[in-house]
Amino acid sequence: METLEQLKARLETAIPNAKIEIVPNPSPVNQPSLLLDTESARAIAHFLRDDPQLRLDYCSNVTGVDWLKAGYLEAVYHLYSVALKHGPVILRMRTGNRADRVYLPSLTPVWRSCEFQEREVYDLYGIVFQGHPDLRRILMWDEFVDYPMRKDYVEPDDYEYDPTPHDDALEKARKHYPQAPAPLQTEAAQ
C-alpha cells in the first residue's frame, strides 16, 4: 500500500478543496492518521472506499476522544480493505468545540458498519453525526442527558460503604463521612 503522504497527495488532487493534515503518532505502534475537514470528509470517504488501489471496504472501529484542554471532540475511524487485505487507514475528524458545535458528518452512508459505533460515540461523547439514519443513544437509556466518557463527566453521587476505599472511592468516602478517621468500622464488625 502507498504511504500516507502519497495517499494525502492523491486525495488532494482527487478532491481539490479538501483540507487534509497528517497527524503523526510517535508511539511504538507508529500509526499516523489523516485529519479531515468536516466539509469534504464524506467525499474523501467515498474516494477511499471506491478507489481501485485502496478499496477500503470495511470500517472496523469508530471511537471518540475528548480533548478537554484543546477544547474539541474527535472521532477516529479505522479502515481496512478486506478485498486487498491491507490497512488500517485511520481517519480523524474534530468538532468545533465541546459545547454547541459538536457536529460531524456521519460516515454511515459510506460504511454501514459505522451505524452502531457512531451511535455509541454519540451516546458516550455527545458528538452529533449529521446524516446518520438513526442517531439515538445505544448503551444508556433515552432519558439520560450526560455523556459519560467525557472527561468532565460527573457521575451520580451514589457512593455507598466500601470496606477498602482507595483512590477515587477514598475521596468519596471522605466526602460522605467527613470526620471519619481510618479505619472505618461497620456496626456488625463491633
Place this chain on the structure above:
Amino acid sequence: MIDASLRQEMARQGVVTTTVQELYNWGRKNSVWPLQFGLACCAIEMIAASMARFDIARFGAEVFRPSPRQADLMIVAGTVTKKMAPQVVRLYNQMPEPKYIIAMGACAISGGPFRAGYNVLKGIDRYLPVDVHIPGCPPRPEALLEALMALQKKIDAQPLTGPDRPRHLDANAPGEYLVPECGEHDLVPSSNSQLWQPPVLVRGE
C-alpha cells in the same frame, strides 16, 4: 402438634401422620421453578447447573419457565445495569406469589467489579427482597445448588400462620415492588428505601 416420638412409633406401624403445613411446604420446596433469564456470565453457570452433569432436576427446579407468570424463583444471574434494573423489577412484579429470589454472583449482590461504575446497580437488593445471596465471580453450579438447598430449607421452615408467615399469606404484605424510573442522571429513586438502607457506619475508637 403430635408428639415426635409418637409419630415415629406410628410410622413404624405403617401409619403416616403429617400436618397441612408440612405437606404444603414439602410441595412448594420441591417444585421451585426458576424464571428463564440471564444477565451475564453467571447465566452460563446457571445453564450448566441445569444440564446433566450438575442436574438441578434432582431438586425439582429443572423446569425453567419462559414466562414470569409460571415461575416461582428468580435467579438474578449477572450484572444488573441501571438500564436493565426496571425490567428486572417488572419481571419480579409479574411473577405470582409465592416467589423467591436468588442473587447469583458478585455483580447481582454488590455490583462486583463494576461497583464503582456509573451505570451498574450496586446490588439487586436495592429494589427487590433477596432470599439467598451467592458470592462468586461467577459462582460454580454447586454454589447455585447450595443456594437452592438453602432456599428449600427456608421454605420448609416457614410457618403458615403467625407473624412469620410467608408474604403471600399476609394480606398486608406488599404485592408489588417499586419500579425505578430512568432519570436524567441516575435511576429515580436510586434504591427502594422500604427495602434497603445504606449501611450505617459507626466509628471505632
